Amino acid sequence: MGFLAALTWWLWRRKKRPQKPTKKPDTAAPTKLDTVSVATVLPVQRIRFHANSSRLSVPAAKELDRLAQWLKANRVVIELTGSADASGNPASNRQVAKRRTAVALRALLAHGIDPSRIVSRTLEPQYGRTDAHQQELRCVMFRETGSLDP
Numbered sequence: 001m002g003f004l005a006a007l008t009w010w011l012w013r014r015k016k017r018p019q020k021p022t023k024k025p026d027t028a029a030p031t032k033l034d035t036v037s038v039a040t041v042l043p044v045q046r047i048r049f050h051a052n053s054s055r056l057s058v059p060a061a062k063e064l065d066r067l068a069q070w071l072k073a074n075r076v077v078i079e080l081t082g083s084a085d086a087s088g089n090p091a092s093n094r095q096v097a098k099r100r101t102a103v104a105l106r107a108l109l110a111h112g113i114d115p116s117r118i119v120s121r122t123l124e125p126q127y128g129r130t131d132a133h134q135q136e137l138r139c140v141m142f143r144e145t146g147s148l149d150p
Contacts, residue, residue, distance in 0.1 A: 042078065043070045046141045047104065051134075052088065054099035056107065064104060067142065068111035075148035079119045080104050081141045085134040086125035093125035104140040119145060 044067040047060035056064070071078065082101030084093040101120045109115060128134030 042142050042144055043067060044142055046139045048135065049100055049138045049140075051085075051138060052092070052096060054096055054103050056103055061107070064107045065111070068108055068113055071108070071113050071117065072111070076144050077117050077119065077146040077148065079121065079143050079145045080108075081143075082120070082122040083137050083139055083141065084123075084125045085137040086127045087134060090125055094122070097122045097125065100138075100140050117148070 044063045047056075047063050049055070049060070050057070080101050082097040082099075082104070084097040084100070086093060101122050105118060105120050108118060126137050128137050
């Protein structure tokens with residue numbers, strides 16, 4: 001039997017092989033989504049900035065206003081995480097990420113949010129794979145870290 005015939009036979013055999021049945025998920029088991037309360041989902045996950053800038057745009061300021069109103073109504077602790085893309089000078093990108101975090105923090109504090117309810121940190125600048133990914137990295141992200149209710 002020649003190589004081409006053996007290859008054809010092998011490919012034909014592979015197509016004829018019965019597929020393993022897929023296991024259906026157990027519908028009785030609770031999913032992770034069942035344990036998440038809808039009230040604890042933050043209305044704003046991130047605000048974006050222009051390249052090499054820590055200045056709030058009008059849409060970002062509106063998002064922060066919305067987040068502040070939500071924080072006044074819900075007793076939670078949140079974490080602000082500043083980020084920057086790594087294009088350009090690494091030291092200046094670190095400073096931009098820190099300034100972005102500080103700007104978002106000051107905006108929330110100006111709305112009367114208690115500083116003990118906000119934890120802030122800054123990530124090291126990261127390289128984006130595409131231009132769109134680099135734009136996604138120029139942001140401050142928000143996430144809930146805990147509740148003040150007993």
